Amino acid sequence: MNLNDKYFNLCYTKRIHEFAKIDSFKKWEKGQAKEKYRTIDDFYLDELQIDLENLKELRNLFKQYDELYRRYRQNNIERNELFSDYKKLLKWYNDQNECCNYCQISQADLFKIVSARNGNLTLNQKTKRSKGTLEIEKLNPNVGYTPENSVLACPFCNNAKSNLISENDWRTFFTPAMKEYFKNILADENR
């Protein structure tokens, strides 16, 4: 395992961010990590045999992955497979240009709509979906979150399509309307 993979394993697979996790990872008695290390960083330096500069470089290297992890994976265990290989995850994400896979609206345009609606995408002030972040949608709901079966989708497409309309039917019947709808909102925005 190279250094990047080792870091990834500790930070995202084993999710070692507290002393108790170190104890169980090292198969130590409870409390031993706390005696040995002053901070969690000290554990990383020791375990990876690197200095603080190297650790900063590693964190920087995983910056985009970390952002995506916080946004989409955090407590969503179902998405483990999609996030288990950081190179594949970043390729999967970046290949989509931060656009809805159906209607092609970009993340930047979604944020424009959010600010046009005074900071809340939803019309009834409910917080879910209010920030206008692109969501991860499974093309085939009966298959897991693999890179092949997952796409970015805007909250509009994802919510309206739901599990009632198939991927192909959504593209055929509703995507053109979505595009028109957004064109209209964004034209108002620019006026």
Ligand SMILES: [Zn+2]
């Ligand atoms: Zn869309």
